[in-house]
Amino acid sequence: MAEPLQILWYIRHNDGPCPWVPEGTYPEDQNRINELARTIDELGFYGALVVGDSPFIEIASFIPITRRMRFLIPIYPGSYPPATLVMQAKMFDQLSSGRLLFNQVNGTDLILPQFGIDVPSDQRYALSAEYWSVFKQLYAGEIGAHEGKYFRFGPPPPRRANRSAARLVQDPHTPVWGTGSSPAGIEHAGKVLDAFLTYLHRPDRLGAQIASARAVAARHGRALRVGTLANIIVRETEEEAWTHAQWLLEQTGAERLARLVDERLGMGRYNKATGSREGGTFATVRSDDPKIQSRIDALRAGRLPDLRSLESHPNIWSGPNGPRFDILDLGWGAYLVGSAENVAARIRELQRDLGLDIFIFMGFPLIEEARNVARLLLPLLDLDQSPPVLAEERLFGEFTTLSGATQAAVAASA
Numbered sequence: 534m535a536e537p538l539q540i541l542w543y544i545r546h547n548d549g550p551c552p553w554v555p556e557g558t559y560p561e562d563q564n565r566i567n568e569l570a571r572t573i574d575e576l577g578f579y580g581a582l583v584v585g586d587s588p589f590i591e592i593a594s595f596i597p598i599t600r601r602m603r604f605l606i607p608i609y610p611g612s613y614p615p616a617t618l619v620m621q622a623k624m625f626d627q628l629s630s631g632r633l634l635f636n637q638v639n640g641t642d643l644i645l646p647q648f649g650i651d652v653p654s655d656q657r658y659a660l661s662a663e664y665w666s667v668f669k670q671l672y673a674g675e676i677g678a679h680e681g682k683y684f685r686f687g688p689p690p691p692r693r694a695n696r697s698a699a700r701l702v703q704d705p706h707t708p709v710w711g712t713g714s715s716p717a718g719i720e721h722a723g724k725v726l727d728a729f730l731t732y733l734h735r736p737d738r739l740g741a742q743i744a745s746a747r748a749v750a751a752r753h754g755r756a757l758r759v760g761t762l763a764n765i766i767v768r769e770t771e772e773e774a775w776t777h778a779q780w781l782l783e784q785t786g787a788e789r790l791a792r793l794v795d796e797r798l799g800m801g802r803y804n805k806a807t808g809s810r811e812g813g814t815f816a817t818v819r820s821d822d823p824k825i826q827s828r829i830d831a832l833r834a835g836r837l838p839d840l841r842s843l844e845s846h847p848n849i850w851s852g853p854n855g856p857r858f859d860i861l862d863l864g865w866g867a868y869l870v871g872s873a874e875n876v877a878a879r880i881r882e883l884q885r886d887l888g889l890d891i892f893i894f895m896g897f898p899l900i901e902e903a904r905n906v907a908r909l910l911l912p913l914l915d916l917d918q919s920p921p922v923l924a925e926e927r928l929f930g931e932f933t934t935l936s937g938a939t940q941a942a943v944a945a946s947a
């Protein structure tokens with residue numbers, strides 16, 4: 534039997550009918566964001582990916598206005614010292630009854646230095662593997678101190694006798710989901726992550742990426758859940774859905790579409806076509822695939838690519854999706870577009886064929902499209918509505934099975 538699906542929505546401030554163009558963007562409004570959180574909570578989504586300047590602070594403000602949704606927030610490994618992250622995660626889990634999920638992202642060479650993470654590109658995943666393995670052990674009370682290549686800390690002071698009773702936190706730890714599409718990222722996913730998240734892409738290519746991560750996980754004796762992030766347009770009929778997709782292309786316009794491709798190529802992301810981080814520019818990029826080349830040619834000539842030529846698989850469409858437009862079919866993100874029945878059928882196929890059982894969807898405007906998805910699509914799917922698994926907090930030093938060296942370290946710190 535297939536696992537029930539975990540369907541998440543998206544929370545971000547940049548919203549509107551077409552929020553990658555100024556005319557299609559709403560002004561910032563925290564009331565609208567609060568309304569979005571309440572809507573997601575009430576409509577039966579498993580949770581939401583929350584992005585922005587400081588999502589960890591922001592999601593704390595959603596605890597009292599929501600009851601069951603989970604909050605998936607990006608964390609760049611090293612941006613919080615491991616023990617700080619554990620403390621904050623436990624506090625959030627206690628206050629929210631275990632509704633925190635982490636999305637580990639390694640960003641790019643352009644993003645990480647702002648957090649003081651200045652390791653060479655090829656070492657980012659080694660740092661990340663150490664960070665998350667330490668995080669999990671620390672949260673579960675299995676270690677106190679750590680001395681590794683990238684992180685050193687501890688041991689913690691002993692627990693005070695007058696401290697209140699144990700609190701309820703997630704068992705065994707806040708789940709660590711995450712991304713990584715380069716070979717090093719896939720190796721890291723298989724070794725460390727509880728769930729591997731990808732951008733939606735043609736199932737043949739996506740399947741290959743997932744199979745590689747699963748093979749690494751199997752080598753480490755682990756199982757790996759998988760999920761995908763996609764834009765979504767569901768309507769009662771196919772025609773209505775594709776009409777909206779065409780509207781998005783027109784709102785964006787050929788010139789902006791070309792700019793989105795160009796910017797993405799220059800971002801220092803891993804480029805699957807070249808197998809490196811060297812992207813190139815839209816002016817020079819070429820494809821051996823005549824279908825893709827004809828889209829490039831149209832755009833270079835200042836025309837919109839043909840709507841259905843961007844459909845790489847039935848109901849999977851490479852439309853503009855914020856900072857990305859995957860005209861080159863490189864896996865920068867795609868849409869599910871279609872009638873609710875057809876989109877539900879694609880989701881079930883992706884689950885059956887690729888083992889995907891986490892779907893993070895976004896559609897704009899976020900509240901209206903969340904309502905569309907909840908009304909038309911969610912009733913057709915078997916949804917995971919289970920509550921978080923909680924247990925009494927375990928603190929390092931309370932175990933009787935500590936190694937002699939560790940016990941001595943604890944005693945010395947008392």
Ligand SMILES: Cc1cc2nc3c(=O)[nH]c(=O)nc-3n(C[C@H](O)[C@H](O)[C@H](O)COP(=O)(O)O)c2cc1C
Pocket residue numbers: 584607636638639640641644712713714715716717718719730731732761762802803893
């Ligand atoms: C679900 C999902 C969420 C993501 N969120 C972020 C994010 O918050 N910040 C970011 O810099 N990149 C984000 N990314 C992009 C990833 O960092 C990028 O796809 C990839 O992991 C880069 O890894 P690489 O260095 O292995 O190519 C996200 C990707 C996915 C699939």
